Every structure is written in C-alpha cells, then in structure tokens.
Amino acid sequence: MTDQAWLTERPAASVATGTSDRPRDVFIVSNSVDELGGVTSWSHQMARLFTGRGHRVHVVGITEPEVPQELGETAYPTTTLYDVHPPQIGPMRGLKGRLNVAERRRRTARAEGMREQAAKLTALFRTARPGAVVIVTQVWAMEWVALADTTGLLVVGMSHESFAYCRKTSRFGRVQRHYRNVDRMLVLTREDADLWIRQGMNNASFMPNPIPFMPETPSPRTERAVVSIGRLHDQKGIDMLLDAWAEVAPNHPEWRLRIYGTGEDEEILQERCTTLGLDGSVDWMGPTSDVPGALRDSSVFVLPSRGEGFPLAVMEAMAAGVPCAAFDCAPGVHEIIRDGEDGLLATLGNTGELARRMDTLMSDKGMRDAMGEAARVNIQRYAAEEIVRRWEDLFAFLER
Template sequence: MTADPRRDIFFVSNSVDELGGVTSWSHQMARLFTGRGHRVHVIGVTDPEVVQELGELPYPTSTLYDVHPPRVGPARGIRGRLDLAERRRRAERAAGMREQAAKLSVLFRAARPGAVVIVTQVWAMEWVKLADTSGATVIGMSHESFAYSRVTSRFGRVRRHYRDVDRMLTLTREDADLWIRQGLDNASFMPNPIPFMPEVPSPRTAKVVVSVGRLTDQKGIDMLLDTWAEVAPRHPDWRLRIYGSGEDEEILRKQCTSLGLDGSVEWMGATADVPGALRGGSVFVLSSRGEGFPLAVMEAMAAALPCAAFDCAPGVHEIVRDGEDGLLAARGNTGELARRLDTLMSDKGLRDRMGEAARVNIQRYSTDEIVRRWEQLFVFLER
C-alpha cells in the first residue's frame, strides 16, 4: 500500500480530444485529480475525425497512432479465413497493436507504486490488455447504459475485455447489477460529477427550450423535432434552440423544414459556452435514444432549468426526480414528451419551482463528493 496518497493516474480513451461526453468527463476528472496532487496522463489510441477544443491542459497527453490502425471485419466462414488480403490486414493490425501497447508499457512501468489505469472506453482496452500493467490497478468503464450497450458491438467487448480488470464501473447501480448478471462479478458503479456549478443560474424569463448535444442518431434530435411539431402550435411565442453539430445536421434541417418548424427552431451550432447557452433558456429537453449518465442534463439542472426528458437510461431517472425537478416521458414516446414540455411551458410557477429544486438536488453530485469516492476506491482496490 502506498504511503503517499498522491498517485500516477492514466486515462486511456479512444482519443484525447474527440467530440463527446466521455472526452469532457475524462478531462474534467483529470483536472480534478491534478488539483488534488495526483500526477495525471491522458492517452488516446488515435486522433479523432471531429476535434473538441480543450484549451491549455495542466497535464500531459499522448496519442499512440499517427494514422488510424487498419480496419478489419470478423472472419466469417472458410472464405473469410482464407482471404489473403484480409489476413494480411489482420497481421498488420496485430503487429501494430503490440507495438503501440509497448508504448503504454513504458509509461506504466515508469509510474510510482499505487498507479491507476482508468480505461474510459472498451475499444481502448484492447491495447491496455496487451500492455504490462503489473503493479497497477486497472479500472474499465462503460459510459452508456446496459440496455444501449446491449444492441451494439461494445456489449460483447465489455464482457470479453473487462472480465479480468480490477473493477468494471458503470454509472448507476442498476446498470452494474445487470452486468453482474452477465458474469462480470467485478462490476460496480460511479456517477459523474457536475460538470460545473454556475454562480449565476438562468432567470428562466426567455421563452426558449434548450437542447445541447451532438446531431447524431443517439441524441434523437429527429424525435425532438417531431415532438416540437406537436408543441409549437400551442406556444407560438416559444422557440426551440438546438446547440450542437454532427453528421446528421443536413437531414435534420430538412426534416425541420418539412415539418414547417423553421420559424420556431434555431440551429445554434456547437458552443464552447454551455453555461451561457443554458442561461438563455427556461426549459431543457433531452430526446436521446440512449444515454449513460448525461452530462447535459446535469449542466441544465445546475443552471436551474427544469428538464423534460425521455427516460432512456437508469442514469436519467437517477438524476431527474420525476415530478420534483423535471418531468420524464417513456423513451421514444414523442407525444408524451410533447405533453411534458407543454406542462412546463404553460406554467411559469411550476418551471420556477422545479428549476430551483433542480439546482439544489444536483449538488449531490458535487465534484468534491465524487473525487472522494474515487480516491476511496483506489485505496480499496490496492489492498
């Protein structure tokens, strides 16, 4: 056991600076741990296609590959196994993985006793498994709900690659229990901390509903537009303000036009000032098909906005107390989400009560509390 409570902590992710919640979380935790005196290093496997601006960082970052590793598919049947080109790509990829994993081994071996390796995404775990992690605690994380993971290729990889780590962490107890039933007896949970706690909350005076998130299928902006098509005629003086960018932007804008919503929907693009975006609204809406422990909802509640959200993951109904600080609708039920929005948009007194309750309730995920829980976990796993 280490006498010095300060540790070497490595975050290993798909990339250092890809756009998305996992990256935001990783750098938030890296800053918090650095502030506590730990020595932090953030490592990515490859460079992303879409970069998130991170600003100046108080800790080093590294990326293993200069170019993306060769993509290979599963070898199905005799023909797949005999495909010489595919076999060559597989051999090149395997050799490259060993070469890059050796870089990780050098970093891990140079760490002080009590080092911790936090693998934030299961794809990155494929390289960590090939590295020398002897003497270090290895924690593997899944930042999405069990249900959402189950319909993706990540489900099998989590079961395969996280089975032998020191701890597999989900974001809620409910999801951890589901993974335990899959045979991962090392599963537990750790919620996200509040990304920020603005000194000045939203006054909730503007007739604006705010959405913040990538314009991708997961975030369900198509369902949000269908929802807004039901709400907007009843509230012609309200606007839906959508912050974010992504691969589906063009098709979503066409959908908006076809629904006749161009006069009430504002496409704001990506923003580096989320607190400012939230202060300009009175209600927050989450329309995702799947989530883990959504940072955007936490940010909105910290800004004193009541949320109307699809109950698409255990993390959502753990954060939002339905009827107290927000209103939940069944996942994918746009009519129900429209009714929840209508309720909040029609009643300023209700918006104010729920918004104030949201700002108070979300403080149970304060950064001090979550960092304390992480440090307790480090000590427990080192025994």
C-alpha cells in the first residue's frame, strides 16, 4: 500500500515515551462504555495510554450494555448517550411491512432519538481543539457519529473482527456503507485490510492491538490447569471446547479446565458440560477482574473461537508465558501465534485436532516451558508504547 509510511517499524529503543509532541483531543466512541468484551478492554487501555501521552481523552458509549463489566475509576471522562436502549426495529418487507403502523412508529421514534443523541455528540465534538480525532470502535456506533457534525475532525472507523467473520454478519454491509468515507478504516491485520480493499474500501488499513499487560513474573506452568477466558457466547466456541475436552480429559484425570467468563449462553453451556459427563473436571469460574492471576495459575491457554479479530486474551496469555492451543479462526490468530514455536493451531471447527493440540501441551512440560518462554518474548513486538506511537503517526499522516 502506497500510503503506509506511518506503519514503519522502529527499534524498541527509539519508541517515544512521556508526552506527545502534539497533544490532541481523542474521542473513543463504542456501542457501550462498559460492555463485557474485548472492544471495551481495548477502548479503555487505549484511553489510558493516550492520556498518559498527554492527549485529552473522552470515552463515549451509545447505550447501556446487556452484560456490563466493572471499570473502576478512570482518569478521563465517560459519557453514555441513551438512558434507555433505543427502540428495536424490524425489516419492512413488501406492502404489508410498509403498512405496519406500529413498525413505522418505532422507526420514526428511533430516527428522532438518533438525531437527539447525535446532537449530544456534536456538542461534545465542538469542545475539541484543532486536530481532534474521533475513533469509532464498532460500526453500530458509527450510525450516530455519521449523524453528528464532525467538521474539522479526523474520523477513524474500526472493525475488531476478521473480514471472514464480519462477512457472515449484517455488519459487513454496514461497514461498507458507514466507513466508506471516513478518513481511515482500520482493521487489525494487513491480510484483512487487503481483503477490504478488494471490496472497494480504498481507505482501509490496519493497526494491531497492544499487549494488555506484561507481568514481571511469568506463570511457572506447573498448575495442572487449562484456562479459557472470554464471554460465554456462540462466537467464542465454548461448546466446541467442551467437545474437545471430552476427548482430552480421560487421558489427564488430574487436570482441570477452568472457564472464566459470563454471558447469555452460560446456562446452555453448563447443561452441555453435564451431558458430556465433564462436571468433575470443568470449573465455571465466572468473570474475573484478575486475569494475570488466572493465567499465573494455569499452564495452557485455549482459544476455541469461531471468529476473532486480534484476540486480547491470547496476547495476555502469551505475555504471562502460557502457551496457547487455538483454532486458526482469523488472520489475527496466526499473526500472533507462531504455530509450533510459541503455540499450537488447529483447523477451525476440528475439535479432535484441538484436543490433540491441548493434549500435546498438557503431556510435555518441556514443550510447555519452551513455547511459553518463546511466547513471552515474541509478544513484545506489540508493546503498548510502539502501538501508541503508530497511532500518533497515523494522526499526523491524516492531517497532511
């Protein structure tokens, strides 16, 4: 790509630290300020990093989440636009749909409400200094930003999922529609950016996620525990993990599978666990605010997702020195994990293969240690300081 000079890698020693040469106002706009999931974690990590560099940050959510997460105190303001969720609307197919009075009223109420909330965004944006940036992390939120006045601001739209997974959803068309004219559309890998460009999104580029944390002391990898951390939702593939564990567990009766997280599929997944006869080896840990502690007490991490972008959970595990077994479900996964060097990959959906990858790591302490140490070294190419510098370079490039 001809305009990617701002992406050039620099040696770690030359990464700028301290205060940015050009402090900016940065608005990070998402579906929700505190929704449970990786996008929220990313938003607040970047908000902290930008704030630490002297930028003035404001995190904005459109509505309250269905499943919230605890944020604690933040060093920057947060705003949620809606007090109640905007009205749900259905498709208006054919004459019958167009004559559906109740649906037409819902659509009118939703449109009026969107304009009111977009006016709040406009008021926030007008407080910004020249050179301000609006980062929209999810395309649903972009529907409100598109109605607001962003004159004089740089607008960056993001997709935190792979091209292939997005293409299976209604978000695919909305990304093409709502991100086509933003200053830059960012995905998480070069491979996905190229696929979007082939769809006519000539403003597409890529920006990887930063490491969420880097523990001083890695996991000793002595605990006989395999860990999964994520929302209990179909996308995260916990049902497939249980199927794979059913093959592994009989060979390793002393090992436990610890599943951290909560979500709408929790009850049905626990029923599946019982049906498979796994209640004696699976621990449902619920959500955790101590991810480093959960990883420190584990020896293997597993990612059974059907779709991902640039999974923070894998980066966290590798930073803790815990080797991963994962479905190769997205370019971000095989960019982060170097198969056979610092983790093991399995074909998406092949639970038998995932079971064998877990079994290999569980059976061989020497391999676990070698891959865990390699993971801890390799993941440092996504150091937070480097990723923030790349963001600042992007801001400067877009201002030209």
